[in-house]
Amino acid sequence: MKKIILTSAFIVFTIALSGLSHAKVTGVCYNCHTMHNSQGGAAMAYQLKATLDGFEADQTPNPCLLTYDCIGCHFSSTANTIVSNTPIVLNSTAPASPLAGGNFYWSLSDNKKGHNVYGITAQEGSPMDAPPGFKASASLPSSYGTGPASWATQLNCAGVYGCHGDRTQGATAATVVEAMRGSHHTDDSAIDGTSTGKSYRFLRGVNGVELNAAGYKWEQTANSTNHNGYKGGATPGTTTDSISYLCGSCHGNFHGHGNLGGSSEVGSSSPWFRHPSDLAFSGVGGGYGGSEYAAYTSYSTTAPVALSTPSTSTSTVDSGSMVICLSCHRAHGSPYYKMLRWDYKSATLSTALSGCNVCHTSKN
Numbered sequence: 001m002k003k004i005i006l007t008s009a010f011i012v013f014t015i016a017l018s019g020l021s022h023a024k025v026t027g028v029c030y031n032c033h034t035m036h037n038s039q040g041g042a043a044m045a046y047q048l049k050a051t052l053d054g055f056e057a058d059q060t061p062n063p064c065l066l067t068y069d070c071i072g073c074h075f076s077s078t079a080n081t082i083v084s085n086t087p088i089v090l091n092s093t094a095p096a097s098p099l100a101g102g103n104f105y106w107s108l109s110d111n112k113k114g115h116n117v118y119g120i121t122a123q124e125g126s127p128m129d130a131p132p133g134f135k136a137s138a139s140l141p142s143s144y145g146t147g148p149a150s151w152a153t154q155l156n157c158a159g160v161y162g163c164h165g166d167r168t169q170g171a172t173a174a175t176v177v178e179a180m181r182g183s184h185h186t187d188d189s190a191i192d193g194t195s196t197g198k199s200y201r202f203l204r205g206v207n208g209v210e211l212n213a214a215g216y217k218w219e220q221t222a223n224s225t226n227h228n229g230y231k232g233g234a235t236p237g238t239t240t241d242s243i244s245y246l247c248g249s250c251h252g253n254f255h256g257h258g259n260l261g262g263s264s265e266v267g268s269s270s271p272w273f274r275h276p277s278d279l280a281f282s283g284v285g286g287g288y289g290g291s292e293y294a295a296y297t298s299y300s301t302t303a304p305v306a307l308s309t310p311s312t313s314t315s316t317v318d319s320g321s322m323v324i325c326l327s328c329h330r331a332h333g334s335p336y337y338k339m340l341r342w343d344y345k346s347a348t349l350s351t352a353l354s355g356c357n358v359c360h361t362s363k364n
């Protein structure tokens with residue numbers, strides 16, 4: 001039978017009717033589901049070709065009767081990062097306005113610039129086939145179970161070996177949808193971490209405030225008064241529902257919470273062993289007043305900070321503002337080494353320091 005080859009224009013066409021009500025999919029069911037994966041005897045499910053230049057028919061039906069897998073819907077061959085109200089995290093051409101998590105585009109050419117997720121790039125060789133700083137059986141955000149006892153599989157979007165969804169379900173790429181079940185149809189206008197759908201960006205157990213303002217959604221653009229509201233902890237041991245605790249649930253040794261690396265790996269005050277995350281400026285050595293951190297006063301999208309009660313519009317940075325993993329990193333990928341938010345390896349000193357200097361205002 002003739003192979004059906006489609007481009008991402010098909011997605012634009014098929015889910016163009018998706019409504020714009022925030023964070024809950026709308027539109028006709030057949031935009032996203034196929035009842036039998038068969039019409040006129042031909043498959044109705046499609047998968048992204050390995051060459052990223054279009055889709056091909058997928059004879060194997062997908063869980064939840066879906067027409068695409070995660071990457072299939074969250075991909076575009078254009079430079080656009082929101083297509084039919086779908087947040088795009090993998091573009092096959094340089095994204096024009098990457099979303100808050102960055103983009104997996106850069107990991108295609110250099111695996112050190114992004115997480116290497118199944119279906120996008122190959123798994124890295126040892127020791128990078130596992131999360132650096134891995135902590136076995138770590139307690140997951142908001143105590144939603146424990147992580148894997150050992151790291152066997154390539155990183156997935158969701159599930160046991162992934163970041164999104166219920167991380168006690170969906171251990172293989174074929175079953176990750178289990179971990180997400182119900183989330184896309186949840187009204188998550190209020191995030192409280194009580195379910196996957198009502199967690200920050202479907203990161204189960206993580207709190208925060210999602211930026212939904214028109215023109216700024218998913219931080220397609222962001223500034224000091226329109227940005228995601230990250231949840232942080234005042235000291236590393238304070239909270240398990242922060243975005244940094246999520247990162248630490250795999251990269252355990254890099255987070256100072258007692259469930260994770262703790263004070264022996266990270267420290268609990270200056271002098272630190274590893275760079276702190278989930279630490280408020282109020283806790284810096286010598287006190288906040290007069291410290292170099294007191295000169296960071298207006299929220300910077302280069303080196304953002306978190307709050308214990310986050311908001312999307314707080315522009316004031318003060319003693320309650322917290323350094324987090326995302327002060328320095330993007331979650332998916334960035335144009336820079338180690339998914340950093342700026343070019344820390346630049347030969348131009350001012351560029352290399354540009355992010356560090358947002359907080360360390362007296363260091364050059």
Ligand code: HEC
Pocket residue numbers: 018020021022023024025031032033066067068069070071073074084085086087157158164176177180184188200201202210
């Ligand atoms: C059939 C298409 C489709 C599939 C398959 C799909 N998504 Fe989505 N996804 C969407 C759309 C559309 C939205 C935007 C919903 C909204 O906020 O309006 C979305 C939103 C999201 C968000 C952002 C939620 C937020 O709070 O803003 C995440 C995270 C996500 N999807 C992850 C996944 C993962 C992981 C998978 C695979 C298990 C997946 N998606 C599969 C269409 C899809």
Ligand code: HEC
Pocket residue numbers: 015018025026027028029030031032033064066177180181182183184185
């Ligand atoms: C824009 C894409 C999109 C549209 C339109 C859509 N769905 Fe879904 N649906 C999804 C995704 C993605 C999943 C799997 C992941 C999840 O549950 O979050 C899903 C899961 C489901 C599930 C299983 C999980 C649950 O929530 O119970 C049911 C049932 C379902 N959809 C029914 C429907 C029906 C009925 C319609 C039409 C009224 C519809 N969907 C329209 C994307 C869509």
Ligand code: HEC
Pocket residue numbers: 111112113114115116117124128129130131132155160161162163243246247248249250251325326329330331338339
């Ligand atoms: C579900 C487990 C998991 C979570 C959660 C997780 N990571 Fe990772 N991370 C990995 C794995 C596996 C690798 C090694 C392979 C790779 O690069 O994907 C990795 C690698 C990295 C790298 C090095 C990339 C490279 O290839 O050199 C950085 C930086 C990183 N992670 C940062 C983060 C940040 C920041 C967060 C939170 C937003 C986070 N990780 C959350 C599993 C995870």
Ligand code: HEC
Pocket residue numbers: 269270271272273275276279280281283284285286293303304305322323324327328344355356357358359360
């Ligand atoms: C969002 C703010 C922020 C950013 C960005 C940031 N830091 Fe820090 N850094 C801190 C805070 C807060 C501390 C804790 C200081 C203390 O406890 O006295 C710290 C501690 C440190 C320490 C240990 C100091 C000690 O007393 O043990 C070093 C070294 C350091 N940072 C280097 C860097 C470098 C290099 C960069 C850029 C790659 C960077 N920081 C980016 C906020 C930041």
Ligand code: HEC
Pocket residue numbers: 131132244247248251254255275276277323324325326327328329338340344
């Ligand atoms: C102050 C900035 C900063 C913060 C905060 C930060 N990182 Fe990093 N991270 C870096 C830099 C810079 C590198 C590059 C390697 C180095 O300098 O140690 C890096 C490298 C990494 C790597 C790759 C390690 C490897 O072996 O290749 C991982 C994984 C990682 N960070 C995860 C995290 C996690 C998880 C958090 C939060 C708990 C975090 N980072 C917080 C700046 C930061």
